[in-house]
Amino acid sequence: xxxxxxxxxxxxxxxxxxxxxxxxxxxxxxxxxxxxxxxxxxxxxxxxxxxxxxxxxxxxxxxxxxxxxxxxxxxxxxxxxxxx
Numbered sequence: 001x002x003x004x005x006x007x008x009x010x011x012x013x014x015x016x017x018x019x020x021x022x023x024x025x026x027x028x029x030x031x032x033x034x035x036x037x038x039x040x041x042x043x044x045x046x047x048x049x050x051x052x053x054x055x056x057x058x059x060x061x062x063x064x065x066x067x068x069x070x071x072x073x074x075x076x077x078x079x080x081x082x083x084x
Contacts, residue, residue: 020028039046048056063070 023031
């Protein structure tokens with residue numbers, strides 16, 4: 001596995017799986033977050049299957065038909081956290 005790391009317009013060295021395993025868990029988590037951030041910068045480039053597109057369309061249609069059925073995100077998080 002080789003990862004090409006890109007940071008602020010400058011390409012860094014190739015990072016091998018062996019290199020990654022030398023990182024601490026915290027550093028590997030940071031690496032994953034950094035990689036995810038580069039993906040999130042251009043969400044339109046993330047490939048979507050036809051099934052996923054259809055499911056998103058179905059959910060949007062359901063929400064538009066019944067907007068009062070939605071539960072705010074903070075309410076959902078409170079419910080999850082109260083179960084711990």
